[in-house]
Amino acid sequence: QRETERERPYQWHAAVGTRFRYSTDNLMPMGPSDMDDDGVRQRKGGRRQESERTAPPIASKPPAACPGSACQFKARWVGGLCGVGLAVGLAMAWVIFRPAYHPAAGGIVRADAAGQLATPLTPPAITSRPDGGFELRGPDSADVPADTLADANRTLGLDTREGFFHVADDIQLYFRAVGRGPDAVLLLHGGPGAPHPATGWAAVERMAAGPLGQRCTFYYLDSRGCGQSTRPITDLRGLSFSDASAALLAGLGLREQVADLERVRRILESRAGRGASGAVGPSNLQIAVIGHSFGGFIATLHALEFPDAVSSLVLESPAVMLRFPPDPAECTFGVIRGLLTSDDRRAVFDQFVKEYTDYSGLFSRTEPELRATNAQFLEFYAEAMQAAGRPLPPAVAATGIELSEIGGWVGPGIFMSMGLFGWDVRPLLAEVKAVVLVTEGDQDLVRCQSYLTAFNGRAQHIVFEGVGHFAHDEAPVEWAAAVAAILTQTPV
Numbered sequence: 001q002r003e004t005e006r007e008r009p010y011q012w013h014a015a016v017g018t019r020f021r022y023s024t025d026n027l028m029p030m031g032p033s034d035m036d037d038d039g040v041r042q043r044k045g046g047r048r049q050e051s052e053r054t055a056p057p058i059a060s061k062p063p064a065a066c067p068g069s070a071c072q073f074k075a076r077w078v079g080g081l082c083g084v085g086l087a088v089g090l091a092m093a094w095v096i097f098r099p100a101y102h103p104a105a106g107g108i109v110r111a112d113a114a115g116q117l118a119t120p121l122t123p124p125a126i127t128s129r130p131d132g133g134f135e136l137r138g139p140d141s142a143d144v145p146a147d148t149l150a151d152a153n154r155t156l157g158l159d160t161r162e163g164f165f166h167v168a169d170d171i172q173l174y175f176r177a178v179g180r181g182p183d184a185v186l187l188l189h190g191g192p193g194a195p196h197p198a199t200g201w202a203a204v205e206r207m208a209a210g211p212l213g214q215r216c217t218f219y220y221l222d223s224r225g226c227g228q229s230t231r232p233i234t235d236l237r238g239l240s241f242s243d244a245s246a247a248l249l250a251g252l253g254l255r256e257q258v259a260d261l262e263r264v265r266r267i268l269e270s271r272a273g274r275g276a277s278g279a280v281g282p283s284n285l286q287i288a289v290i291g292h293s294f295g296g297f298i299a300t301l302h303a304l305e306f307p308d309a310v311s312s313l314v315l316e317s318p319a320v321m322l323r324f325p326p327d328p329a330e331c332t333f334g335v336i337r338g339l340l341t342s343d344d345r346r347a348v349f350d351q352f353v354k355e356y357t358d359y360s361g362l363f364s365r366t367e368p369e370l371r372a373t374n375a376q377f378l379e380f381y382a383e384a385m386q387a388a389g390r391p392l393p394p395a396v397a398a399t400g401i402e403l404s405e406i407g408g409w410v411g412p413g414i415f416m417s418m419g420l421f422g423w424d425v426r427p428l429l430a431e432v433k434a435v436v437l438v439t440e441g442d443q444d445l446v447r448c449q450s451y452l453t454a455f456n457g458r459a460q461h462i463v464f465e466g467v468g469h470f471a472h473d474e475a476p477v478e479w480a481a482a483v484a485a486i487l488t489q490t491p492v
Contacts (some may be wrong), residue, residue, distance in 0.1 A: 190293025226407025
């Protein structure tokens with residue numbers, strides 16, 4: 001018995017200075033402290049007390065003849081499998097849990113300086129394309145030279161034109177512009193990944209048709225990954241979790257979404273003949289940014305990263321994502337669930353949330369499946385509004401978004417960028433230099449007190465009575481008046 005045990009093979013792990021002996025019922029570590037000066041291991045306890053001399057690293061008999069060989073192979077196989085599983089699990093946790101982007105640590109400015117952005121902050125199209133990255137299109141999709149803007153307006157009628165910002169060699173952002181003034185105003189939609197309806201916002205159309213349209217040009221902008229803009233990610237099946245995560249963050253991560261706003265501003269800056277600023281500092285062209293819902297959150301991050309680039313910042317019912325995960329009272333999922341009227345619907349909603357937040361199987365899904373999931377959320381949202389006695393107004397319900405226009409991968413790219421802990425930009429909002437207006441309806445499901453607190457009294461705040469989440473369509477006259485006052489820098 002003792003001779004047999006002595007001849008069992010051992011494995012030397014030099015990294016930790018420990019020998020492991022594999023047997024049928026244990027995995028027994030043996031360290032230097034267990035040896036005497038002659039290399040004899042002292043075993044104590046159990047049914048016996050004995051000494052046995054440590055076997056050499058290589059067994060004295062061929063492994064095939066050793067009774068422990070099969071057990072040793074099994075243990076190595078199981079241990080190796082567990083090690084691989086642990087490594088994969090840790091990699092997934094590292095990607096999912098930590099923020100992949102944060103303005104205070106590795107923000108856009110520092111990432112660009114270190115060459116870590118997926119595409120340059122100053123679009124190459126500014127110098128490589130004749131149109132400077134501003135592609136204007138006519139009613140028949142024929143290119144219209146940028147210097148014939150007035151002719152394009154007359155051709156299209158209603159002072160409307162459309163085109164693309166070429167923010168990267170392989171990324172173009174669709175826009176529809178109204179108004180003809182020199183001051184640029186970017187309009188950011190919500191979702192994430194739910195582009196502007198074709199009819200636009202009633203309040204903006206009103207402003208563009210009035211005197212403000214002589215002063216400003218309003219650009220409805222589809223973010224990358226949705227609408228008519230480029231979709232850099234469509235299918236990630238077949239990739240490892242780490243490779244798929246890296247591709248998703250590089251293509252649709254929060255850092256690139258925020259950087260796109262600065263790229264658009266630099267294209268407009270170059271188009272205005274003021275040059276494209278390539279360094280951090282006072283911008284030659286300041287823009288106004290109006291963000292609705294999730295677009296308000298993106299607009300806030302851009303104004304935080306580039307405080308000299310934004311003159312006015314209008315946040316309409318901005319998504320409560322300054323801290324993530326949000327506080328329970330500001331969690332949209334929790335509010336919606338509490339308003340559903342039956343246990344059956346709550347069970348369906350619970351299953352929806354489980355699938356929506358399950359990133360372990362994310363990369364086995366397709367773009368159409370993710371689009372359908374986002375559309376399902378909009379259905380639950382409308383149902384909750386109806387249950388709360390706040391049905392969507394006809395103007396909003398009638399301008400729905402086609403399912404094919406929704407960006408399925410946009411949401412996962414943004415949420416994975418924020419991680420599951422460590423995301424909190426509230427202390428940083430003091431760095432925003434723009435004039436800030438926060439608007440919301442008193443009938444909205446989730447209020448935006450966290451923004452007002454973070455801005456510490458610097459933001460103007462207007463609440464519209466009897467209005468929900470879409471003040472630009474529910475109260476277009478009042479909302480337009482408030483926004484116009486900010487854009488013209490007059491007191492509200």
